[in-house]
Amino acid sequence: MANYFIGDIQGCFDELMLLLAKVDFNLSKDTLWLVGDLIARGPKSLETLRFVKSLAGSAKIVLGNHDLHLLSVHAGFHTPNPKDNLTSLLAANDINLLIDWLREQPLCQIDTEHRIIMTHAGVPPQWSLATLQAQTQAVNKQLSAPDYLKLIKSMYRNDINQWQTSLTQNEQAIYTINALTRMRYLYPDQRLNFSEKLSPQMNTQANLSPWFTHQSSLPTQYTLVFGHWAALMGDVPSSQLKALDTGCCWGNNLTLWYLEKNEKITQRQLLHSEEES
Numbered sequence: 001m002a003n004y005f006i007g008d009i010q011g012c013f014d015e016l017m018l019l020l021a022k023v024d025f026n027l028s029k030d031t032l033w034l035v036g037d038l039i040a041r042g043p044k045s046l047e048t049l050r051f052v053k054s055l056a057g058s059a060k061i062v063l064g065n066h067d068l069h070l071l072s073v074h075a076g077f078h079t080p081n082p083k084d085n086l087t088s089l090l091a092a093n094d095i096n097l098l099i100d101w102l103r104e105q106p107l108c109q110i111d112t113e114h115r116i117i118m119t120h121a122g123v124p125p126q127w128s129l130a131t132l133q134a135q136t137q138a139v140n141k142q143l144s145a146p147d148y149l150k151l152i153k154s155m156y157r158n159d160i161n162q163w164q165t166s167l168t169q170n171e172q173a174i175y176t177i178n179a180l181t182r183m184r185y186l187y188p189d190q191r192l193n194f195s196e197k198l199s200p201q202m203n204t205q206a207n208l209s210p211w212f213t214h215q216s217s218l219p220t221q222y223t224l225v226f227g228h229w230a231a232l233m234g235d236v237p238s239s240q241l242k243a244l245d246t247g248c249c250w251g252n253n254l255t256l257w258y259l260e261k262n263e264k265i266t267q268r269q270l271l272h273s274e275e276e277s
Helices: 013-022 045-054 065-075 095-103 129-144 149-154 169-182
Strands: 003-006 031-034 059-061 108-111 116-119 223-226 241-243 253-258 263-268
Touching: 003 013, 013 045, 013 253, 013 263, 045 095, 065 095, 065 149, 065 169, 108 129, 129 149, 129 169, 149 169
Parallel strands: 003 031, 031 059, 116 223, 223 241
Antiparallel strands: 003 253, 108 116, 253 263
16 A cells, blocks of 8 residues: 655646556555645646546545635636636536535645645644644535535635634634645744745745744644645755645646655656746
8 A cells, every 4th residue: 555645736637647657556555645736727627626536535635725716716706717727627517516525625634644744735833733633624614514605705815814813713714724725935923925936045035934944833753745835846944844736737747755665756747838827
């Protein structure tokens, strides 16, 4: 049995298939861990969702910002970004089934056996493991509920950018989504910055630092697996951080981390797409 962790697929289904063939993925005994953003900029979001859904218990995923945005677009709260390739997905005859399956997926996966934490963007440094579990369970419960659209409609708030226990339940859910699916840089007081996407080497704003350079409150023996920040290209300062978004949909690679061998395997994008925005 092998555990394979894969970065943001973003609809790059053909590259995903080639990458899984390289490791001879066997759904009867292996587990596929996906860091979110299954859909959007690549050409085959529909095929990607159908495939991952078909894996059932052989796949463990977390929601990314693009996956959550799909829920909003499907509900009619937002229009698709012209750079996203969602037309065939939104018109699919099984779109409602896919949406219902997607909203039941969590924001965090924790494997106590291998001491792994996986989220889309990372974990706020001030959060303990107990806080992470409590907040993600609360959001998962809301997204799985029949009235989940209340949260989806209200989640677009950049002003909910700092964790405080005094936040209302809805504000705590919005912060959790913001932090776990959108976070890159933090201000010195650990407020979230939502605008800067450049790599740390390119960032010129002295008051911003990557979230993972702040002292973490998580247990030190855990490895944190995340995606979202393609500009990092996997370059992080600790072996206990695994940054797996290496920008396949921007013309770079889809990256897989083979846990048991502690080895990264990549698949180059087959076709060039539009530049990142």
